[in-house]
Structures are given as C-alpha cells and as structure tokens.
Amino acid sequence: MGAVLKSFAQNRKALTGLVIVAIIVALAVAAPWLTEYDPTRRVGRPHQPPSWDHWLGTTRIGQDVFARLLYGARTSLAVGFGAGLLITAVGTILGIVAGYKGGRTDEVISFFTNMVLVVPNLPLLLVLAAFIGQASPWVIALILGVTSWAWGARVTRAETLSVKQKDFVKSAEMLGEPSWRIMLFEIFPNVISIVGINFVGSVIFAVITEATLEFLGLGDPKTVSWGMMLFNAQNASALQVGAWWDILSPCFALVALGAGLSLLNFAVDEVANPRLRTGNTLSRWSLLMRQGEGRL
Amino acid sequence: MSFLFRRLGFYLAAFLAAATVNFFLPRLMPGDPIEIMFSSAGGDLSVENLEALKLTFGFVDGPLWQQYLTYLQSVFTGDLGRSIKYYPLPVTELLGRALIWTVGLMGTATLISFTLGTVLGIMAAWRRGSAFDVVFSVGAIMATSMPAMVLSLMALFFFGFELNWFPTGYAADPALDPAFSWQYVSSVVRHGILPVLTLSIVLTGGFLVTMRNNMINLLGEDYIVMARAKGLSNSRVMFWYAARNALLPTVSSLAIAMGTVLGGSLVTEVVFNYPGLGNTLYQAILARDYPVIQGQLLIMTLAMLTANFIVDISYVLLDPRLRSA
Amino acid sequence: MTVNPLLSVQNLTIDYIGAETDFRAADDVSFDIAPGEVFGLAGESGCGKSTIAYAINRLHKPPALIRRGRILFEGQDVLDLDDRALREFRWHKVAMVFQSAMNSLNPVLRVEAQFHDLLKRHRGYSKAQSRERAAEMLRLVDIPPERMRDYPHQFSGGMRQRIVIAICMALDPKLVVMDEPTTALDVVVQREILQRIDELRRSRGFSVLFITHDLGLMVQFCDRIGIMLRGNLVEQGTSDQIYHRPQHDYTKQLWASFPSLHGHPARLERASG
Numbered sequence: 010m011g012a013v014l015k016s017f018a019q020n021r022k023a024l025t026g027l028v029i030v031a032i033i034v035a036l037a038v039a040a041p042w043l044t045e046y047d048p049t050r051r052v053g054r055p056h057q058p059p060s061w062d063h064w065l066g067t068t069r070i071g072q073d074v075f076a077r078l079l080y081g082a083r084t085s086l087a088v089g090f091g092a093g094l095l096i097t098a099v100g101t102i103l104g105i106v107a108g109y110k111g112g113r114t115d116e117v118i119s120f121f122t123n124m125v126l127v128v129p130n131l132p133l134l135l136v137l138a139a140f141i142g143q144a145s146p147w148v149i150a151l152i153l154g155v156t157s158w159a160w161g162a163r164v165t166r167a168e169t170l171s172v173k174q175k176d177f178v179k180s181a182e183m184l185g186e187p188s189w190r191i192m193l194f195e196i197f198p199n200v201i202s203i204v205g206i207n208f209v210g211s212v213i214f215a216v217i218t219e220a221t222l223e224f225l226g227l228g229d230p231k232t233v234s235w236g237m238m239l240f241n242a243q244n245a246s247a248l249q250v251g252a253w254w255d256i257l258s259p260c261f262a263l264v265a266l267g268a269g270l271s272l273l274n275f276a277v278d279e280v281a282n283p284r285l286r287t288g289n290t291l292s293r294w295s296l297l298m299r300q301g302e303g304r305l
Numbered sequence: 306m307s308f309l310f311r312r313l314g315f316y317l318a319a320f321l322a323a324a325t326v327n328f329f330l331p332r333l334m335p336g337d338p339i340e341i342m343f344s345s346a347g348g349d350l351s352v353e354n355l356e357a358l359k360l361t362f363g364f365v366d367g368p369l370w371q372q373y374l375t376y377l378q379s380v381f382t383g384d385l386g387r388s389i390k391y392y393p394l395p396v397t398e399l400l401g402r403a404l405i406w407t408v409g410l411m412g413t414a415t416l417i418s419f420t421l422g423t424v425l426g427i428m429a430a431w432r433r434g435s436a437f438d439v440v441f442s443v444g445a446i447m448a449t450s451m452p453a454m455v456l457s458l459m460a461l462f463f464f465g466f467e468l469n470w471f472p473t474g475y476a477a478d479p480a481l482d483p484a485f486s487w488q489y490v491s492s493v494v495r496h497g498i499l500p501v502l503t504l505s506i507v508l509t510g511g512f513l514v515t516m517r518n519n520m521i522n523l524l525g526e527d528y529i530v531m532a533r534a535k536g537l538s539n540s541r542v543m544f545w546y547a548a549r550n551a552l553l554p555t556v557s558s559l560a561i562a563m564g565t566v567l568g569g570s571l572v573t574e575v576v577f578n579y580p581g582l583g584n585t586l587y588q589a590i591l592a593r594d595y596p597v598i599q600g601q602l603l604i605m606t607l608a609m610l611t612a613n614f615i616v617d618i619s620y621v622l623l624d625p626r627l628r629s630a
Numbered sequence: 631m632t633v634n635p636l637l638s639v640q641n642l643t644i645d646y647i648g649a650e651t652d653f654r655a656a657d658d659v660s661f662d663i664a665p666g667e668v669f670g671l672a673g674e675s676g677c678g679k680s681t682i683a684y685a686i687n688r689l690h691k692p693p694a695l696i697r698r699g700r701i702l703f704e705g706q707d708v709l710d711l712d713d714r715a716l717r718e719f720r721w722h723k724v725a726m727v728f729q730s731a732m733n734s735l736n737p738v739l740r741v742e743a744q745f746h747d748l749l750k751r752h753r754g755y756s757k758a759q760s761r762e763r764a765a766e767m768l769r770l771v772d773i774p775p776e777r778m779r780d781y782p783h784q785f786s787g788g789m790r791q792r793i794v795i796a797i798c799m800a801l802d803p804k805l806v807v808m809d810e811p812t813t814a815l816d817v818v819v820q821r822e823i824l825q826r827i828d829e830l831r832r833s834r835g836f837s838v839l840f841i842t843h844d845l846g847l848m849v850q851f852c853d854r855i856g857i858m859l860r861g862n863l864v865e866q867g868t869s870d871q872i873y874h875r876p877q878h879d880y881t882k883q884l885w886a887s888f889p890s891l892h893g894h895p896a897r898l899e900r901a902s903g
Binding site: 304305 | 645647649688690691692694696697709
C-alpha cells in the first residue's frame with residue numbers, strides 16, 4: 010500500500026490532477042467568502058458583460074455568473090462523488106459476488122450486466138428523468154447509481170476471477186472461512202486498483218451526465234448547478250445575443266473538473282497496471298542512451 | 306454461426322427489457338399513469354383518439370399481464386403511439402424522419418474517430434513514452450472527460466458566431482428543397498461539418514486510449530518478438546502483428562462505445578439545432594411529450610443493438626478463431 | 631575449441647534500467663559457439679539466459695540497456711549493424727524459437743502468410759514461390775503442406791512449435807537460438823521436438839544456442855554447456871565435464887536437484903551422439 014502511495018505521489022499527472030480537483034473543491038467550499046452575491050437572486054441588469062462588479066458578468070435575468078459558478082461547483086462535486094460512490098459500490102459488489110460465487114449466480118448477474126451494457130444509457134436516463142419530472146441533483150445521482158454500474162461490475166468480475174485462483178484465497182477456503190469474509194477481506198483488497206479506476210471514471214461520468222440531463226431540460230429549475238447554467242443560457246439564446254460569458258463560464262468549469270479528474274484516472278490506471286507505466290524509468294533510459302552509457 | 310445466433314437471442318432479451326421499462330415506468334409513478342402520460346394533450350384529443358392511444362400503451366381493463374401483452378403487441382407491430390405535441394403524427398414517423406440525420410451524423414463521426422483514434426493509438430503505443438505518446442494519450446484522456454455539449458457549445462461560439470465560418474443551425478439551408486443537387490448536398494455537408502467535427506473529437510480520445518492500452522499489453526507477446534526477430538519491417542510488425550491483434554478487443558469495446566456515441570450525438574444535435582433524434586427528443590422533453598420520449602428509448606435501443614450486431618459480425622470476420630468455431 | 635567461432639559473445643553486460651537503480655541481468659558474459667556446435671545455457675529463471683538470447687538478435691527494448699561488450703557473428707559485431715543491415719541479419723543468420731509454443735505464431739494470419747512475409751522480405755519471393763518453400767519446410771517437420779492454409783489455433787501445441795521450427799529453417803540460418811523451446815509442452819512432445827531439431831541440425835549443419843532450466847535435458851542434447859547464476863556465467867565446459875566433474879558449487883547444487891536423473895547415468899545417452 011505504501012509503495013502504491015509513493016508511486017502515486019511521484020506521478021506528475023496524478024499531482025496535477027489532484028491540484029486541479031483540490032482547487033475546485035476549495036472554491037466550492039469557500040463560495041460564501043469569495044462572493045457577496047446570492048446565486049439565485051437578481052443582483053444586476055440582465056446580460057451584463059464581465060466587469061469589476063460582476064467578474065463573469067450576469068445572466069439574462071440578472072444573476073451573477075461567478076456566484077452561480079462557485080455554488081454550482083458544490084452541486085457538480087456532490088453529485089459527481091455521491092453518484093460515483095454509488096455506481097462503484099453497486100458495481101464492485103455485483104462484480105465480486107458474480108466472480109467469486111460463479112455458477113448460477115454469475116450467470117444471472119452477468120446476463121443483467123451485459124443487458125444493461127447494450128441498452129443505451131442516456132436515452133434510458135432521459136425516460137427515467139422525464140417521468141420523475143424535475144429531477145433534483147440527488148434524484149439524478151440516485152438514478153445514475155442504479156443504471157450505470159454495469160461496466161464496473163464487468164471489469165471487477167474479470168479481476169475477481171483471476172484473484173480467486175490465488176493461493177491465499179484457496180487457503181482461506183480450506184480453513185473454512187465464510188464466503189462473505191473471503192470476498193470482503195481476501196478478494197476486495199486485491200481488486201482495489203480496479204475499484205479505484207472504476208470510482209474515478211464513475212465520478213467523471215456522473216459529473217458529465219448530470220450536467221447533460223440538466224442541459225437537456227430534465228433538471229429542477231431551482232437548482233444552482235453547471236448543467237442548469239448551461240440550460241438557462243442556451244434557452245436565453247446567450248450565444249446568439251453575444252452573451253458568451255453566460256455559456257463559456259460553466260463550459261470552462263466543466264472542462265477544468267473533467268481534466269483534473271481524468272489526469273487522476275490516468276495516474277490510477279498507470280499505478281494499477283505496471284505495463285502502462287512509462288515515467289521516470291524511460292526518461293532515465295533515454296538519458297543514459299544519449300550519454301553513450303550503453304546501446305541497444 | 307451459433308455465436309451470432311446467441312447474440313441475436315441476447316439482443317431480443319435486451320430489447321424486451323427496454324420495452325418493459327417503458328411499460329412499468331408510468332405505472333410506478335405516483336398518481337394516475339394515464340394522467341401522467343397524456344395530460345399535456347388537453348382538449349386537442351377526441352375521446353376515440355385518446356382511447357386508441359391508451360390501447361397502444363396497454364391501458365386496457367384487465368390484469369397487469371394482459372396490459373403488458375397488449376403493450377408488447379403494439380411495440381412488436383411497430384406501433385409506438387402518436388406524438389401528443391404534433392398529434393396525430395405517429396411516433397415512429399416523427400422519429401423515423403429524425404433518425405436519418407442522426408445515423409448520418411453518428412456514422413460519419415464514428416468512422417472518423419474510430420479510424421483516427423485507432424491509428425493514433427497504434428502510433429502512441431509503438432513509440433510509448435515519447436513526446437508524441439504523452440501528448441496524445443493525455444490529450445485523449447482529457448477529451449473523453451469533456452462533455453459533448455461543452456465542446457459543441459465552444460465550437461459553435463468560436464467557429465459559428467465569432468469567426469462565421471460555418472452555419473450555426475439546421476442540417477441544410479432551409480430555403481433549399483431536398484434533392485440530389487450539388488447545391489443541396491454541399492449545403493448538407495457544410496451544415497454537418499461542425500457537429501461531425503466536435504462529435505469526432507469527443508469520441509477519438511476513447512478509441513485512442515483503448516487501442517493504445519491494448520497494443521501495449523500485446524507488445525510483449527512472443528509472436529510480436531518473433532516477428533521482429535524475423536527481420537520484418539517495422540510497419541509490418543506494427544500493423545499486421547501488433548495492431549491487427551489489438552484491434553480485436555478494440556472492436557469489442559466499440560460495441561459498448563456506441564452508447565457514448567449516441568449520447569454525444571443527441572447533445573450535439575441540440576446545440577447545433579440539428580434536426581435529428583436528439584433535437585426531436587429535446588423538444589419532446591420540453592413539451593413532456595411522453596409517447597415520443599418513450600418511443601425514442603425503443604428506437605435508440607434498436608439502433609444500438611443493430612450497431613452491436615454489426616460489430617459482432619465484424620468481430621467474427623476479424624478473428625479466425627471465432628470463424629471456424 | 632575451433633579457431634573461428636561462428637558466434638563470439640565477449641564481455642556482454644546488460645542492465646534493466648530502473649527509476650533509481652538498475653538491475654544487472656547479464657554481467658561480463660563471454661562464450662563462443664563453433665559452427666555446427668550445440669551450446670547450452672542453463673540456470674534458474676531470471677538468471678539472465680533469455681536476456682542474452684534476445685541480445686544476439688538485438689531484440690531488446692527499453693528499459694534494457696547493453697552497457698558493454700561485443701557480439702561477434704562471423705567476425706562482425708552485431709551491435710554495430712545499422713537498421714537495414716540488422717533486418718537483413720535477423721533470421722537470415724540467426725533464427726529463434728521462443729518459449730511459448732502457443733504464442734509464437736500470429737493468431738490472425740494463416741501459416742502460409744507467416745512464411746510469405748519472411749520470404750518476401752529476405753528473398754523477394756512471390757506468393758507461389760513462398761508456398762513452395764513453405765511446403766518443403768513443413769514436410770521437414772512432418773506437417774502436411776496443405777495445412778499451411780490453416781490458422782495457428784487449428785494446430786496442437788507441439789505442431790505449432792514444429793511450424794515455428796519449419797519457419798526457422800526457411801532461410802537456412804547459421805544459428806538457431808532456442809529459448810526454452812519445450813517448456814510449454816508435455817514430455818513426449820518435448821523429446822520428439824528435440825530429436826527433430828537434432829536431426830535437422832545434423833543434416834543442415836547449423837549451430838544451436840539452447841536455453842533451458844532443465845540441466846538433465848541439456849546434457850543429453852548439447853556439446854558444451856554454460857551455467858548462469860544471477861547474470862554471471864559461472865562455469866563453462868563440455869557436457870561431459872559439467873555432468874561428471876562440475877567445478878562450481880552452484881552447478882553441483884543444480885545437479886543435486888535432479889537426484890533421480892543423476893542417480894541413473896545409464897539413461898543419459900546423448901542424442902547428438
């Protein structure tokens with residue numbers, strides 16, 4: 010575990026990603042101290058370009074874009090991490106149970122997993138959200154959790170199948186350990202890297218999908234979030250009337266969060282899969298080659 | 306052959322599952338399901354028409370299973386009801402019209418991004434650790450985590466509104482009549498460039514990363530080392546030994562990626578006001594036109610399953626081990 | 631020892647570069663192989679014997695680094711060859727049989743295609759010429775030539791390894807490097823393959839560098855043997871010396887791990903005679 014943390018800390022991509030995400034979290038937490046405006050109130054004239062009073066301008070109904078961006082980050086992060094956790098939990102449990110139990114249990118779980126994988130996700134979410142009506146961020150997180158676990162279940166199952174063959178699992182079985190204990194204490198710690206990749210990937214997916222559902226008009230209008238900002242701006246024809254700040258601000262916020270998370274994901278992938286790692290070894294190799302210390 | 310038949314059976318089950326969701330969802334909601342589905346119809350619908358609509362969705366007297374069978378019957382006879390907003394336009398017709406544009410958009414973007422992503426992934430894996438690899442694989446990962454709407458909105462703003470290079474909406478100049486004329490076709494192409502481009506960028510990253518990682522996992526295989534030991538040219542080893550084998554898992558991931566492609570194209574259409582399924586759906590959501598929203602799930606599931614089946618077939622063609630089995 | 635060795639490895643030192651420290655896989659290794667000779671490299675897995683095999687055809691990739699040494703083939707240092715010369719050298723001079731029989735052939739290409747790309751590259755053969763040559767080579771290893779239209783998965787493990795040997799013979803190489811060619815196969819198939827190689831060697835006159843952890847097998851098959859331990863070549867000698875009068879402690883330990891075989895010298899008839 011220590012070695013994993015160390016190689017993570019030495020990974021430049023991981024550090025960059027961590028810094029980006031940490032800054033966004035800090036901004037979201039510190040929102041009340043960074044802006045005097047209420048994100049839901051009308052605080053200025055409509056569609057004002059960025060100025061000293063309104064750093065990122067105002068929306069069509071005169072709300073402060075910067076304030077909405079800060080408070081909206083709270084929603085995006087909460088839904089992202091909440092739904093990410095839920096998706097990962099469901100996927101991990103189903104994957105480990107299917108992989109370890111095998112037989113009928115595996116067949117049933119795998120069948121459902123594969124089925125959920127081929128039914129298109131976004132259209133399904135749209136139907137669910139449409140019937141729920143104006144979905145609050147928490148409802149969106151919940152439906153993401155119950156519909157998006159399939160990929161995680163699949164990769165966790167595959168990993169479990171290989172861990173299951175290891176000696177320490179066999180010996181735990183010999184000792185008569187109950188299967189829930191084996192799954193929890195023998196299998197789970199050994200598939201943790203897959204779980205990590207699944208988690209970061211699910212957070213990215215949840216952030217994007219929440220924003221998308223809201224952008225498509227399925228969110229609750231009272232919500233302050235990046236997706237609702239995009240929906241409102243699009244509905245107000247912000248680009249057509251030249252109010253680029255209204256639309257580009259949430260765009261860049263989503264890009265920054267996505268970039269930070271994806272760098273983290275890339276790093277987790279490299280730490281988990283040594284074959285994909287490049288980093289320091291290769292640069293040292295190239296240096297030695299250039300110095301004429303050896304050849305190939 | 307038996308492999309393909311098994312897949313077909315599986316797809317039938319998946320389609321049935323989507324239809325089942327559609328059937329139960331209005332019934333699970335609190336309140337009167339008929340009220341939920343047809344409330345926005347208001348007074349425009351005559352009593353007979355409303356009855357016909359109810360029949361299509363299985364709202365008949367009788368136990369639940371009977372209602373379910375009635376519903377399945379209409380689904381499998383291709384009757385998805387009628388749009389409430391554009392009554393009496395049948396949902397299949399409304400969505401069918403839009404489908405052509407979406408398929409065109411998705412098909413072109415998938416083709417471009419799959420080719421580009423795969424080739425770049427091969428090159429990144431082959432020269433892994435190089436500046437090329439770092440730039441493209443990190444860039445690709447970032448592109449995949451960028452919401453389609455964000456990229457579309459940015460492209461629309463810069464290339465549509467600021468630079469005025471491309472039209473900012475519709476699939477063709479509305480003043481032109483659809484025809485196989487140079488004028489019309491070129492208008493379609495011009496209107497399609499931005500949506501296709503943004504969608505391709507969103508998708509390329511995923512294919513690149515998949516192909517790169519598959520390649521890297523293969524490069525240690527004995528048959529790759531043997532190919533190099535045989536003195537074959539780099540390009541022969543790279544394409545016919547490494548890439549040709551890495552393509553198999555990449556193609557199977559293409560099937561799963563079709564969901565992302567579809568989602569991306571829905572959103573892109575809304576941004577570019579492109580008359581495909583996504584835009585139709587957006588209008589339906591705003592009007593709470595439930596038969597259309599439900600119908601799109603079935604039509605898109607069908608489209609996904611078809612795409613999956615095409616992927617299955619190409620998989621069989623690519624892998625001799627499956628062909629002879 | 632012959633005056634003009636076919637292959638002369640001199641002071642070969644190879645590192646695997648790590649982020650901070652390096653792992654020395656081969657340390658100052660020197661040995662010669664004479665024309666027609668069968669030379670064996672024995673040692674536990676990870677002792678560096680495969681590293682040396684890869685270096686002869688210059689198949690290493692980063693982070694492997696050849697620190698020092700020369701690999702002279704017919705007097706020419708392989709490490710000095712440019713890309714073009716190297717591609718001509720590979721397989722034409724030194725062919726290789728790899729460890730895993732299941733995995734050495736490209737699963738998506740027909741067997742004939744895997745002959746053809748080689749023959750086209752080195753001899754400019756047309757498809758028809760390649761097919762003719764492939765048929766000839768497959769007959770050498772008792773595979774019906776018409777099966778060249780099949781894919782690798784349609785053959786058993788032993789057959790696949792025979793196909794690899796047939797591909798090895800296609801350019802009449804001077805040296806065949808065999809990196810644990812039979813570990814993935816069962817004992818009967820293993821023996822059959824080795825006998826086949828030995829017959830071919832005697833009829834076609836190439837040298838063999840035979841790498842295995844199985845010292846018992848090696849003594850039956852090789853003229854001379856080198857014993858490797860953690861990157862070092864600790865002992866070298868004729869099979870007879872290594873078998874009857876091992877000098878180094880490690881060699882003795884290795885023999886001690888084959889009690890039954892060592893206890894019945896009568897069974898050790900050298901196949902190469």
